[in-house]
Amino acid sequence: xxxxxxxxxxxxxxxxxxxxxxxxxxxxxxxxxxxxxxxxxxxxxxxxxxxxxxxxxxxxxxxxxxxxxxxxxxxxxxxxxxxxxxxxxxxxxxxxxxxxxxxxxxxxxxxxxxxxxxxxxxxxxxxxxxxxxxxxxxxxxxxxxxxxxxxxxxxxxxxxxxxxxxxxxxxxxxxxxxxxxxxxxxxxxxxxxxxxxxxxxxxxxxxxxxxxxxxxxxxxxxxxxxxxxxxxxxxxxxxxxxxxxxxxxxxxxxxxxxxxxxxxxxxxxxxxxxxxxxxxxxxxxxxxxxxxxxxxxxxxxxxxxxxxxxxxxxxxxxxxxxxxxxxxxxxxxxxxxxxxxxxxxxxxxxxxxxxxxxxxxxxxxxxxxxxxxxxxxxxxxxxxxxxxxxxxxxxxxxxxxxxxxxxxxxxxxxxxxxxxxxxx
Numbered sequence: 001x002x003x004x005x006x007x008x009x010x011x012x013x014x015x016x017x018x019x020x021x022x023x024x025x026x027x028x029x030x031x032x033x034x035x036x037x038x039x040x041x042x043x044x045x046x047x048x049x050x051x052x053x054x055x056x057x058x059x060x061x062x063x064x065x066x067x068x069x070x071x072x073x074x075x076x077x078x079x080x081x082x083x084x085x086x087x088x089x090x091x092x093x094x095x096x097x098x099x100x101x102x103x104x105x106x107x108x109x110x111x112x113x114x115x116x117x118x119x120x121x122x123x124x125x126x127x128x129x130x131x132x133x134x135x136x137x138x139x140x141x142x143x144x145x146x147x148x149x150x151x152x153x154x155x156x157x158x159x160x161x162x163x164x165x166x167x168x169x170x171x172x173x174x175x176x177x178x179x180x181x182x183x184x185x186x187x188x189x190x191x192x193x194x195x196x197x198x199x200x201x202x203x204x205x206x207x208x209x210x211x212x213x214x215x216x217x218x219x220x221x222x223x224x225x226x227x228x229x230x231x232x233x234x235x236x237x238x239x240x241x242x243x244x245x246x247x248x249x250x251x252x253x254x255x256x257x258x259x260x261x262x263x264x265x266x267x268x269x270x271x272x273x274x275x276x277x278x279x280x281x282x283x284x285x286x287x288x289x290x291x292x293x294x295x296x297x298x299x300x301x302x303x304x305x306x307x308x309x310x311x312x313x314x315x316x317x318x319x320x321x322x323x324x325x326x327x328x329x330x331x332x333x334x335x336x337x338x339x340x341x342x343x344x345x346x347x348x349x350x351x352x353x354x355x356x357x358x359x360x361x362x363x364x365x366x367x368x369x370x371x372x373x374x375x376x377x378x379x380x381x382x383x384x385x386x387x388x389x390x391x392x393x394x395x396x397x398x399x400x401x402x403x404x405x406x407x408x409x410x411x412x413x414x415x416x417x418x419x420x421x422x423x424x
Contacts (some may be wrong), residue, residue: 033149033186034064038115041156042144043177046163050201051125052140055088059117062110069109070116075102076145079209081126088119094330095120126209130198138203143191152184157196166195166365275347278317278326282310283339294339297331310339 039059044052062070080099102120132139144155149217157180169192171180177344180192190312196203283294289306300307317323326332328343334342376393 032064032149034062034067035070035150036061036063037147037150037152039154039156040144040152041158042142043158044142045160046140046196046201047123048202050128050138050207051123052204053121054118054124055121057117057119059115060110061115062112065111069111070106070114071109072103072105073118075104077102077122078124078142079126081207082122082124085122088118088121089117091116091118092120096330100258126207128203129208130203130205133195136198138196138198138200139193140196141191141193143189146184147186147190149186151186151257154181155184155190157190157192159192163196163200164194165197165200168193173185226367242370276317276327276346277345278315278320278323279312279343279345280315280320280334281312281331281341281343282312282337283308283341285339 011372037058038061039057041057043055044053056075058073058075060070060073077100082097082208085095085102091107093105093107095105104118104120106116106118127142128138128140130138132141142157142159144189158174158177159167159180161176161178164178169176169180171178171192173179178194180190183188184190225253242254287301287304287306287308289301290304292301292303294308296301299309318336321328326344327346329344329346331341331343334340
């Protein structure tokens with residue numbers, strides 16, 4: 001009788017788990033959006049060297065802060081060939097340059113029904129293709145970042161019409177700019193193109209967009225020249241990533257069944273605590289390989305690839321001066337030396353709590369790559385291909401981009417861009 005009762009109890013627990021899983025899946029599928037983008041405007045001017053001056057203006061409304069306030073946004077940009085990223089609004093605390101995405105940290109958390117407007121500028125290169133459709137004509141193709149799970153009430157692209165010969169789709173003209181407008185539902189994309197004579201600007205074959213599109217978070221249209229090895233690797237990685245996303249709920253469900261069947265897991269729990277890791281880095285003033293002066297924010301020489309790091313060590317709080325100044329993630333100058341920095345990383349460390357109330361730190365392995373992959377897998381439904389780049393971002397809702405994952409640009413060091421407010 002005791003065995004029957006125990007078996008019945010486990011069956012009931014299993015049935016409840018299945019019902020909860022189904023309910024969670026249904027509720028997730030029909031979950032109300034947490035954010036809305038009221039306005040997404042990009043203003044573009046073409047420089048004489050054919051690079052682009054781009055100004056991004058976004059007005060973001062928080063609809064639901066039950067999963068956390070909006071504190072940062074991960075925004076897809078066309079590619080990693082950009083520079084001079086400059087915050088233009090006081091609502092931006094700082095910007096982390098991650099290559100194909102920008103992590104934009106806001107000045108504070110924004111809650112339900114609040115609207116935050118933020119603006120920044122940058123210079124973007126590798127955006128055109130020479131003789132793409134017709135010999136003698138160069139085409140710029142641009143697809144701004146799209147957002148999974150978030151509607152854009154109004155997308156506007158303002159492109160300086162000077163020297164432009166043709167464009168698509170149809171648009172209006174205001175104050176010397178081609179004005180493309182389109183509302184976007186969640187996950188939707190919009191692409192526009194502008195055509196110039198090959199002698200309009202200093203177009204350079206080495207500065208072409210090899211991906212064929214030049215969009216903010218997409219790989220654009222093909223050139224008709226066939227797929228490159230990066231395209232093949234990208235598609236392969238996208239397929240693997242999609243399989244991982246699809247398999248994750250099944251693995252969790254199987255583990256839940258094992259947990260119930262074995263009757264373990266009760267009487268213990270796990271919580272997380274924040275740990276600040278500070279690394280003291282001293283750079284060479286001049287490259288030991290080719291002798292050029294160090295480029296600010298680079299761990300490697302951009303000319304010969306030599307490491308610019310002279311020494312690197314993890315330091316404890318009592319080993320540095322004013323440790324309270326180094327508590328937020330980022331890289332900061334340390335002391336009077338222009339070549340010494342403190343790099344701060346904040347990680348979550350699991351702490352196991354037993355049923356008796358005693359606790360001890362469990363062993364763990366943490367890395368930027370693994371934490372980023374897990375956050376992307378849990379938050380963005382953008383695993384269909386390596387063309388994906390989403391900005392479904394808020395506190396605890398990480399954005400992700402797997403575009404150009406295998407390219408060298410993804411391995412470059414993160415560059416921290418201080419806010420306009422801090423530079424005053």
